[in-house]
Amino acid sequence: DGGITQSPKYLFRKEGQNVTLSCEQNLNHDAMYWYRQDPGQGLRLIYYSQIVNDFQKGDIAEGYSVSREKKESFPLTVTSAQKNPTAFYLCASSTSGYYNEQFFGPGTRLTVL
Amino acid sequence: AQSVAQPEDQVNVAEGNPLTVKCTYSVSGNPYLFWYVQYPNRGLQFLLKYITGDNLVKGSYGFEAEFNKSQTSFHLKKPSALVSDSALYFCAVRLKDTGRRALTFGSGTRLQVQP
Numbered sequence: 239d240g241g242i243t244q245s246p247k248y249l250f251r252k253e254g255q256n257v258t259l260s261c262e263q264n265l266n267h268d269a270m271y272w273y274r275q276d277p278g279q280g281l282r283l284i285y286y287s288q289i290v291n292d293f294q295k296g297d298i299a300e301g302y303s304v305s306r307e308k309k310e311s312f313p314l315t316v317t318s319a320q321k322n323p324t325a326f327y328l329c330a331s332s333t334s335g336y337y338n339e340q341f342f343g344p345g346t347r348l349t350v351l
Numbered sequence: 352a353q354s355v356a357q358p359e360d361q362v363n364v365a366e367g368n369p370l371t372v373k374c375t376y377s378v379s380g381n382p383y384l385f386w387y388v389q390y391p392n393r394g395l396q397f398l399l400k401y402i403t404g405d406n407l408v409k410g411s412y413g414f415e416a417e418f419n420k421s422q423t424s425f426h427l428k429k430p431s432a433l434v435s436d437s438a439l440y441f442c443a444v445r446l447k448d449t450g451r452r453a454l455t456f457g458s459g460t461r462l463q464v465q466p
Contacts, residue, residue: 242394271453278360280441280458281395296453328394336445337383337402340454342394 241265242343244329249348251316251323259314259346261329267341268334270312274298275326275345284327287312288334316348324350353378355444357457364432365465372427372460374442384425385443385454386416395441401425412436432464 241264251257263270269288273281283296287306301320306312312331316323326347330340354377364370376382383402387395399410406418416427425442439461443454 244394273456278458280357281454281456283453283455286453330395337400339385339397339400340395341397342387344394345392347392 242329242331242341244327244343244346246346247344249346251348251350253350254318256315256317257348259316259327259329259348261312261314261343262310263312263329263331263341263343264310265331265341266309267331268309269332270306271330271332271340272296272302272304272312272314273328273330275328281328284314323348353382353444353455355442355455355457357440357442357460359460360458361461361463363463363465366434367431370429370432370436370462370464372440372442372462374425374427374457376423376425376442376444378444383445384416384418385445386410386414386425386427387441387443389439389441389459398427398440432462434464434466437462437464 243262245260271286272284275281282298284302285304287293290309293306303315326345328345329343332338332340356375385400386398389395398414399408401408401418409415414429439459441459442457445454
C-alpha cells in the first residue's frame with residue numbers, strides 16, 4: 239500500500255452523523271484522490287485534488303466534503319446528506335504527470351448502523 | 352465521456368494454464384491504460400500501464416497486457432497462472448488530453464485460480 243495511510247480501518251456511523259476519514263501520504267505527491275468502492279461497481283471518484291488548497295468534485299461528490307490544507311493530507315467527511323454511505327473508501331495519490339500511476343491506501347470500511 | 356468495460360465478472364482458470372482478463376475502453380482521444388489488482392480488504396496495487404509505443408506491456412508478477420487500438424482493448428494476460436494470482440482485477444483509463452487526471456475504473460473481474 240506504499241506510503242499512504244488511512245484511518246480508521248473500520249468506522250461505524252449512526253444515521254445523521256458526520257464522520258471524517260483520514261488519508262495521509264509521505265510520497266511527496268501533489269495529487270490526491272478519494273474513491274468509493276461498492277460490490278460489482280468498481281471504483282467511483284468522489285473528489286480529487288491536484289495541488290494544495292485546490293480540489294474538484296468527482297462523479298459522486300454529493301453528500302461528501304474534503305479539504306487540502308497540507309500536501310500530505312486529504313481528509314474526507316461523509317455528511318448526513320449522503321443517503322447511502324456504507325461502502326469501502328479508498329484514498330490514492332500520484333505525481334502530477336498524466337501517465338503516472340496512482341498509489342492506493344489500505345482503505346476504510348464505513349458502515350451505517 | 353470515457354468508460355471502461357470488463358465484460359466478465361469472474362474468470363476461472365487452472366493453475367499452470369494461461370489466463371486472460373478482458374478490458375475494453377471507450378474514449379474520444381488517446382488513452383493511458385492501467386491494470387490494478389486488489390486482494391481482500393486491501394487497497395489496489397499497480398500492475399502495469401500503457402502510455403505509448405510497444406503494444407505489449409510487461410508488468411509486475413509476470414503479468415502483461417496487449418493494447419489493441421482497432422479493437423479498443425487492453426487485455427491482461429499471464430502465461431502460467433498461480434493460485435496466489437486469485438484476486439480482483441481492475442482496468443482503468445485516463446485520457447491524455449484532458450484536465451481530469453483521475454482514473455475511470457471498470458467494474459472489476461474476479462480471477463479464481465484452482466489448484
